[in-house]
Amino acid sequence: MSDETVVAIKGLTKRFGEKTVVDAVDLEVRRGEIVGFLGPNGSGKTTTIRMICGLLRPDAGEGTALGFDIRTQSERIKREVGYMTQRFSFYEDLTIRENLDFVARLYALPDRRRAVDATLDRLGLKTRQNQLAGALSGGWKQRLALAASIMHAPKVLLLDEPTAGVDPLARREFWDEIHALAEDGLTVLVSTHYMDEAERCHRIVYIAYGRIVARGTVGEVIAQSGLSTYVVTGREVAAVARAVRGAPGVAQVALFGSALHVVGTDDGLLGAAVDAAAEGRDVTTARGETSLEDVFIRLMDVARADDPSNRPEAAA
Numbered sequence: 202m203s204d205e206t207v208v209a210i211k212g213l214t215k216r217f218g219e220k221t222v223v224d225a226v227d228l229e230v231r232r233g234e235i236v237g238f239l240g241p242n243g244s245g246k247t248t249t250i251r252m253i254c255g256l257l258r259p260d261a262g263e264g265t266a267l268g269f270d271i272r273t274q275s276e277r278i279k280r281e282v283g284y285m286t287q288r289f290s291f292y293e294d295l296t297i298r299e300n301l302d303f304v305a306r307l308y309a310l311p312d313r314r315r316a317v318d319a320t321l322d323r324l325g326l327k328t329r330q331n332q333l334a335g336a337l338s339g340g341w342k343q344r345l346a347l348a349a350s351i352m353h354a355p356k357v358l359l360l361d362e363p364t365a366g367v368d369p370l371a372r373r374e375f376w377d378e379i380h381a382l383a384e385d386g387l388t389v390l391v392s393t394h395y396m397d398e399a400e401r402c403h404r405i406v407y408i409a410y411g412r413i414v415a416r417g418t419v420g421e422v423i424a425q426s427g428l429s430t431y432v433v434t435g436r437e438v439a440a441v442a443r444a445v446r447g448a449p450g451v452a453q454v455a456l457f458g459s460a461l462h463v464v465g466t467d468d469g470l471l472g473a474a475v476d477a478a479a480e481g482r483d484v485t486t487a488r489g490e491t492s493l494e495d496v497f498i499r500l501m502d503v504a505r506a507d508d509p510s511n512r513p514e515a516a517a
C-alpha cells in the first residue's frame with residue numbers, strides 16, 4: 202500500500218426525502234488499500250461508496266477521489282472506477298471471451314483483442330475462454346465478473362458483497378486475486394456483511410444509521426470495542442447459558458458448536474456473572490478472544506438503541 206491518498210472526503214451527507222442516510226462522513230483512503238464497509242442493512246454503505254465514486258451527488262460535504270472533486274468532476278472519477286455488483290449479469294450463451302469482448306466494446310477500448318487477452322491472462326481465465334458463461338460454476342462466474350470490471354484498468358474498484366453464494370475455496374481465491382490487484386495499486390472499496398470478507402480487508406469502517414461508528418484494522422476495531430469474552434465448555438453449558446443471559450455485565454450469549462461465548466463490556470461484572478452461573482455445574486470457564494462478529498453484533502445493538510425511531514416513545 203502506498204502513502205498516496207486517493208480518497209479524502211469530509212462531511213459527506215446524503216438525504217433521500219426527509220431521511221438522512223449518510224450523515225457527515227469523513228474518510229481517507231490510500232492507494233492500494235482495501236477498505237471494507239460494514240453495517241446493518243440500509244445503514245448507508247452503498248450510498249457512501251457511490252458518492253465517493255462519483256455515481257451519486259452528495260447533498261453536503263466535500264472532497265476528492267483520485268484528485269478530482271467529488272461534487273464537480275464526477276464524470277472524471279466514474280471513468281476510473283470499476284464496479285462489480287452481486288447482480289452482475291452475463292450473456293449466458295456467449296463464451297467468457299465473447300462476454301469480455303462485449304464489455305470491451307462498451308468501454309470503447311482501443312485495442313480490444315489485446316485488452317481481452319491481457320484480462321484473461323490476469324485472472325487465469327485463458328484456458329476457459331471458450332466456455333459458455335452460463336455453464337460456469339459460481340466461483341468462475343465471480344471471476345468473470347471481476348475480469349469484466351477491471352478490463353478498462355480502473356484505479357478504484359467497488360465490490361458489493363462480492364462473494365455472496367460462492368464456496369469457501371472460490372472465496373479465498375477471489376480474495377487472493379483482490380490482494381494481488383491491490384498490490385499493483387488498485388484501491389478497493391468493499392461493501393459486505395461477511396466476517397471472512399471483513400477480515401481480508403486492510404481496514405474496515407462500520408456504518409450505522411449513516412454514521413461511521415468504528416474504524417481501523419480488524420485488531421484495532423476489536424480492541425476499541427472494549428469487549429471481554431469468556432468461553433464456557435462442558436456438559437452443562439445450556440444451563441449456564443440460561444443462567445447468565447440478562448445478568449449484569451452480560452451483553453451477548455451465543456453457542457459456537459459446544460462452546461458458549463459470553464461477551465460483555467465490563468470485565469469485572471462479566472467475570473462475576475460467568476462464575477456465578479458456572480458455580481456447582483459441570484463446566485469449565487476460560488477467557489476467550491473477542492471475535493469481530495461479537496463486536497459487530499454489539500455495534501448493531503448500540504446503534505439500534507441510539508436510534509430515535511426505536512425508542513418506546515417513538516412507537517407510542
Ligand SMILES: Nc1ncnc2c1ncn2[C@@H]1O[C@H](COP(=O)(O)OP(=O)(O)OP(=O)(O)O)[C@@H](O)[C@H]1O
Pocket residue numbers: 217222240241242243244245246247248249392
Ligand atoms: N435512490 C434512492 N432513493 C431513495 N432511498 C434510497 C435510495 N438509495 C438508497 N436509499 C435508502 O437509503 C438507505 C441506505 O441505503 P444503502 O443502500 O446505502 O444501505 P446499505 O448499507 O448499503 O444497505 P445493504 O446492506 O442492505 O446493502 C436505505 O434506507 C435505502 O432504502
